[in-house]
Amino acid sequence: MRLHSIALALATLFLSAITPSKIFGAVKHLDQTKYILYVGSYGKGVTAYRFDAATGQLQSLGMVGEVANPSFLAADKEFRFLYAVSELEGSTGGVAAFSIDRSSGSLHALNTLSSGGVAPCHLAVDRDSKMLIVANYGTGGVSAFPIGNDGRLGEMSSLMTAKGSGPNTERQERSHAHEVVISSDNRIAYVPDLGLDQIRLYRLDPSAAKLTPNDLPFAKQSPGMGPRHLAFTPDEKFAYVMNELKSEVSVFTRDTATGNLTKIQDISSLRPGYSGENGPAEILVDSTGKFVYATNRGEDTIAVFAINPADGKLTLIQSISAEGKSPRGLEIDPTGSFIFVGNQKSDNFVVYHIDKTTGKLTATGQVTHMPTPVAFLFVPVK
Numbered sequence: 001m002r003l004h005s006i007a008l009a010l011a012t013l014f015l016s017a018i019t020p021s022k023i024f025g026a027v028k029h030l031d032q033t034k035y036i037l038y039v040g041s042y043g044k045g046v047t048a049y050r051f052d053a054a055t056g057q058l059q060s061l062g063m064v065g066e067v068a069n070p071s072f073l074a075a076d077k078e079f080r081f082l083y084a085v086s087e088l089e090g091s092t093g094g095v096a097a098f099s100i101d102r103s104s105g106s107l108h109a110l111n112t113l114s115s116g117g118v119a120p121c122h123l124a125v126d127r128d129s130k131m132l133i134v135a136n137y138g139t140g141g142v143s144a145f146p147i148g149n150d151g152r153l154g155e156m157s158s159l160m161t162a163k164g165s166g167p168n169t170e171r172q173e174r175s176h177a178h179e180v181v182i183s184s185d186n187r188i189a190y191v192p193d194l195g196l197d198q199i200r201l202y203r204l205d206p207s208a209a210k211l212t213p214n215d216l217p218f219a220k221q222s223p224g225m226g227p228r229h230l231a232f233t234p235d236e237k238f239a240y241v242m243n244e245l246k247s248e249v250s251v252f253t254r255d256t257a258t259g260n261l262t263k264i265q266d267i268s269s270l271r272p273g274y275s276g277e278n279g280p281a282e283i284l285v286d287s288t289g290k291f292v293y294a295t296n297r298g299e300d301t302i303a304v305f306a307i308n309p310a311d312g313k314l315t316l317i318q319s320i321s322a323e324g325k326s327p328r329g330l331e332i333d334p335t336g337s338f339i340f341v342g343n344q345k346s347d348n349f350v351v352y353h354i355d356k357t358t359g360k361l362t363a364t365g366q367v368t369h370m371p372t373p374v375a376f377l378f379v380p381v382k
Contacts, residue, residue, distance in 0.1 A: 036105040040375035065107030073377040076129035081151035085120040093120040102382035116143035127186040131209035140175025146209035158211040192227035219261035233289040238312035242283035282330035291359035295327040331376035342373030
């Protein structure tokens with residue numbers, strides 16, 4: 001009996017000494033319900049809220065980090081550091097690094113550097129948290145920066161540019177890199193280029209924070225589509241590309257050996273019969289790989305698609321009002337229970353409940369007012 005008690009005590013002590021991040025690599029994979037929600041916007045800084053996934057309730061923490069126009073946010077895999085673009089039009093933009101206080105939600109500024117181009121609109125941290133990659137929309141360049149152990153950014157280590165144009169002379173006069181999506185094996189960065197009708201592919205060298213063109217340097221999109229954002233299924237067999245200029249989602253298969261993409265379907269993101277102006281924005285795949293969610297600016301809706309598990313093709317199953325104007329950012333909370341949409345032109349973001357069986361959305365009635373919400377980042381409370 002005594003030996004059993006000693007063994008039990010030792011086991012308890014051992015388990016208490018292992019942090020969730022050591023077991024899973026990130027706290028959010030546990031049964032976590034409390035988060036800090038950081039919101040990027042076109043304003044003076046990053047805004048934060050406490051979010052309880054058990055109840056869906058939010059509590060405002062106000063502005064927690066100053067940076068001009070932090071339109072998109074990213075974090076390292078351990079949630080120690082937050083990175084934000086500073087999307088400045090007409091001049092060289094910036095990228096800012098912060099340390100995260102996961103108890104209070106406050107951000108401590110580390111450093112800010114030039115993004116290497118105009119109007120940086122998206123960024124991503126590699127899977128090893130060794131490099132940051134930034135898409136500069138205005139000038140089309142994709143820049144990379146080393147990340148120090150203290151979270152600070154080193155000087156730019158790569159700048160990949162592309163030349164050309166597309167048939168839409170107003171929007172496709174040159175390259176416009178719009179997003180960075182990194183493969184789960186940390187080998188390839190995918191960059192939808194709205195101006196060139198391409199998804200550009202770069203190989204990563206995280207140890208040197210370098211980018212080089214992939215053997216197949218890009219996947220072609222149909223002329224005039226304007227690819228904006230991309231999302232993979234969890235197994236990365238299929239990619240879904242939101243096209244801003246044609247209001248269509250393109251479905252691609254992915255060759256896991258080469259990383260190349262091959263298109264198999266185009267499907268409208270709009271309700272049947274809608275003929276007004278529209279400019280789609282975000283696209284997401286849920287963690288089960290069964291559903292795709294996308295925002296429409298103009299129709300002002302969230303489109304919900306079901307994924308055919310056999311071939312990856314989509315069927316539109318719901319189109320629901322975004323409860324505001326110009327829905328841009330879209331994010332699913334880490335528990336998969338709620339989806340957040342930021343309505344940029346009506347200065348609010350809205351929370352919907354996700355039916356995990358059908359994928360369909362129901363408005364919770366929770367509308368939060370803040371200026372120009374664009375992007376969302378969930379960080380588990382420590």
